[in-house]
């Protein structure tokens with residue numbers, strides 16, 4: 001009888017593992033002859049749209065990384081572009097096989113997703129208008145002002161913690177956030193350094209704030225994968 005239960009448990013466990021793996025493992029991707037990669041499109045230099053031979057094309061370091069993964073697996077890469085707050089969820093629901101979008105590894109996210117080794121280390125910075133750089137010299141100097149972050153990003157949490165006296169708004173796109181900063185609807189924006197530097201280089205009226213934010217420990221980017229796809233990981 002004991003042996004029977006043991007066999008049954010083993011059988012159920014194996015089926016479970018096979019089912020999990022089958023859903024998004026390497027073999028399924030190879031069968032489908034493509035890997036679906038969830039990403040976003042306003043996060044230069046990692047993923048952004050650029051004119052290539054007159055055509056609006058998705059380019060950037062993350063895009064190259066995705067293509068290299070596709071090449072290694074011998075399959076086509078299909079990019080599924082969406083707002084950042086949907087990127088991780090699309091991996092969980094199985095709509096995408098992996099997500100590559102400058103995604104920071106956090107303990108919270110690790111509970112739900114598996115992450116590859118990290119491939120980039122970032123740092124949070126604050127952008128303000130040049131003519132306000134001497135007014136906003138600390139997080140507290142932004143009391144009663146509005147600070148913008150991207151919806152679903154770790155910067156949302158960072159801003160809420162570190163700008164406790166300001167009101168923090170979350171916007172779906174970084175471009176939109178920068179426009180609101182320029183037009184004065186919001187007074188500061190929290191972004192990661194490489195992305196912030198790109199916007200500053202393109203906008204004469206913007207600059208980095210003179211103060212630093214505290215690190216929140218979520219500074220490494222990695223590829224997110226649904227839990228259980230060990231061979232893919």
Ligand code: ARG
Pocket residue numbers: 039040041042043047084101102103104105150152153154155192
């Ligand atoms: N690293 C931050 C996070 O994981 C922001 C990433 C935003 N990525 C993007 N493609 N907009 O929350």
